[in-house]
Amino acid sequence: MNTVAFIFARGGSKGLPEKNIKLFSGKPLIAHTIIKAIESKLFSDVVVSTDNQEIAKISKKHGANVPFIRPSNLADDTSKELLSWKHAVQNYTNNIDCFVSLPCTSPLRNYQTVDKMINYYKANTFDLVLGVTRSNHSPNFNMVVKDQKGIVNIINKTNKEINRRQDAEKCYMITTYAYITSIDYIKNCSDLFTGKVGGFEIAKNESIDIDDEQDFDIASYIYDKNYEHKN
Numbered sequence: 001m002n003t004v005a006f007i008f009a010r011g012g013s014k015g016l017p018e019k020n021i022k023l024f025s026g027k028p029l030i031a032h033t034i035i036k037a038i039e040s041k042l043f044s045d046v047v048v049s050t051d052n053q054e055i056a057k058i059s060k061k062h063g064a065n066v067p068f069i070r071p072s073n074l075a076d077d078t079s080k081e082l083l084s085w086k087h088a089v090q091n092y093t094n095n096i097d098c099f100v101s102l103p104c105t106s107p108l109r110n111y112q113t114v115d116k117m118i119n120y121y122k123a124n125t126f127d128l129v130l131g132v133t134r135s136n137h138s139p140n141f142n143m144v145v146k147d148q149k150g151i152v153n154i155i156n157k158t159n160k161e162i163n164r165r166q167d168a169e170k171c172y173m174i175t176t177y178a179y180i181t182s183i184d185y186i187k188n189c190s191d192l193f194t195g196k197v198g199g200f201e202i203a204k205n206e207s208i209d210i211d212d213e214q215d216f217d218i219a220s221y222i223y224d225k226n227y228e229h230k231n
Contacts, residue, residue, distance in 0.1 A: 011052030
């Protein structure tokens, strides 16, 4: 079975400019995902989709396949990630039995966990499997919306009395850890949640997603302290 890893990395980022190639523990951030994906031997190919020539150059240097450049209209702040997926599978000419998206903003990813996710996908009937992590917040208990007058209300009030977070229904946050699906699903769905989506629980210490400078500093600290020689 051809399991192909795709890394989607656009040039523009407002939260942390050029974050995908910012040096992270001595290497460009995207290089960590490329190198570890290749070393894991889980994938028949590791492909980078980008609109940016510098990202493409760095990706090739570290061993990734960059068979096409993504159009700029699929790489701005408002473009849906799914459209980039559709573009990628339309322009990748080799066979793909299993599509795995590995966002490079999750450098604490453990590839033994990715392997388990892939096997979980293959062993079940989900259209797509994504990573989730337990949340300490619940829309039924300690998450609120605030109106224009500054008044806050619980997002999803229920008839059940909830006095502690532990009494609320378990909630999970979607991580950018990995997304696993098929080519047919990508081609035919209009939204990632169109079909049957499975959640694979990821440990919090693996699931940090870098969106801004603070995330970057936290991830760098954890990586340099614990992860450099373990994944």
